[in-house]
Amino acid sequence: MSMLEGNRECGIRHRFEVRHRDRAPNRHPAEMEQLIHWCQVFDHEGLAPVEGGASAGNLSFRTSAGFVITPTRSLLKSNLDWRAFVEVVRVDRRGFALHVLGEHAPSSDSFLHERLYALRPDVMAVFHGHDDLVLTHADALAREFPIAVTGEARLFGTLDDAEDTAREMGSAPYCIRKGHGFVSVGRTLSAAGELAVTIHRRAVEISKQA
Numbered sequence: 170m171s172m173l174e175g176n177r178e179c180g181i182r183h184r185f186e187v188r189h190r191d192r193a194p195n196r197h198p199a200e201m202e203q204l205i206h207w208c209q210v211f212d213h214e215g216l217a218p219v220e221g222g223a224s225a226g227n228l229s230f231r232t233s234a235g236f237v238i239t240p241t242r243s244l245l246k247s248n249l250d251w252r253a254f255v256e257v258v259r260v261d262r263r264g265f266a267l268h269v270l271g272e273h274a275p276s277s278d279s280f281l282h283e284r285l286y287a288l289r290p291d292v293m294a295v296f297h298g299h300d301d302l303v304l305t306h307a308d309a310l311a312r313e314f315p316i317a318v319t320g321e322a323r324l325f326g327t328l329d330d331a332e333d334t335a336r337e338m339g340s341a342p343y344c345i346r347k348g349h350g351f352v353s354v355g356r357t358l359s360a361a362g363e364l365a366v367t368i369h370r371r372a373v374e375i376s377k378q379a
């Protein structure tokens with residue numbers, strides 16, 4: 170199982186409309202600091218490789234208004250300032266539009282984040298990354314960890330992909346998106362981040378044994 174070519178440059182384009190209600194997100198100092206930390210960990214561990222000039226990954230946490238997410242076409246290793254994040258405060262699926270607070274456009278995967286927060290009251294953080302080793306060793310990993318695997322490889326960023334991925338993930342804390350990458354969720358940012366790192370490091374071990 171490898172990467173579907175259209176998913177390679179994650180975030181190279183967002184297909185939805187963005188309505189900026191304000192030019193800055195609400196301030197969530199503690200969570201934003203953690204989000205910056207996990208962006209750097211993802212970059213450092215190779216969970217958001219740079220593809221086409223931007224990091225392939227998107228990370229968010231839930232807020233009372235919606236969720237705060239990394240902007241599309243961003244580099245996660247560059248010291249992200251809290252003002253770089255985007256708070257999605259309304260999701261219009263019929264109009265395929267997102268209402269946001271912030272300077273930038275939110276991640277192209279925002280509709281998946283929205284679905285997961287809507288369907289999973291237990292989830293406070295959603296982290297998505299690209300990890301070729303996890304794709305390669307998906308079956309072995311799924312025997313060791315509570316991992317859901319999507320049924321087919323499909324192009325990301327569509328409403329169908331968001332809907333189907335969230336449904337196929339069920340109540341699992343981690344999902345392998347076939348031909349694409351992974352999603353890790355948790356009750357805290359740390360839980361989502363630590364699980365992603367644990368599974369990545371296990372995939373590295375498995376690949377060395379193979």
Ligand SMILES: [Zn+2]
Nearest residue numbers: 179225226350
């Ligand atoms: Zn992706």
